[in-house]
Amino acid sequence: MDGVLSALIAITGTLLGSSVTHVFQRRASAHDQIFAAQQQLRSDRMAVYSDFAGALTEFRRGQQDRWHRKNEDPDGSAFSEARTEAYRLRGIALHALFRVQLIASAHTLIDTAQRAYALTSDLHKASDKTELSALGAQARETLEQFIKIASSDVQ
Known part of the structure; x- marks a missing residue:
C-alpha cells in the first residue's frame, strides 16, 4: 500500500511539474513574441520616420531650386526641369507622408x-x-x- 501511494505521489508530482513548466514556457514564448513584435514596430517606425525626413528635406531643396530657376528665367528650360524635379520629389515626399500616417501612434x-x-x-x-x-x-x-516627436514614438 505504501508503494502504491508513493507511486501516485510521484506521478502526481511529475504531472504537476510538467504542467507548471508548460505554463511558464507558454508565458515566456508569448512574452518573446510580444517583444519581437514591439522591436519590429520600433524598427519600422524608425525607417519610416527617417525616410520621411529625408524625402521632405529633398523636396524642400527641390522647391527652393524651382523658385530660383523661375526667378532667373521663367520661360527657360532650367525652370521647366526644376519644376519637373520638384513634382517628382513631391510624389516621393507624399508617399513618405502616407507611410507616416499608416504607422504613427500619435495624432x-x-x-x-x-x-x-x-x-x-x-x-x-x-x-x-x-x-x-x-x-x-x-x-x-x-x-x-x-x-522630436517621432523620437519619443520609437523609444
Missing part, C-alpha cells in the same frame, strides 16, 4: 508631418527671396518638431 506626429509637408509644398509660391528664406526656415523647424 500630433501625423499633424506635424502634414504641416511640414504643406509648408514645404508652398515654398515655390514665395514672392521674394526673404519670404522664401522665412518659409524654408519654418518648414525646416516644423520638420525638426516632427523628428
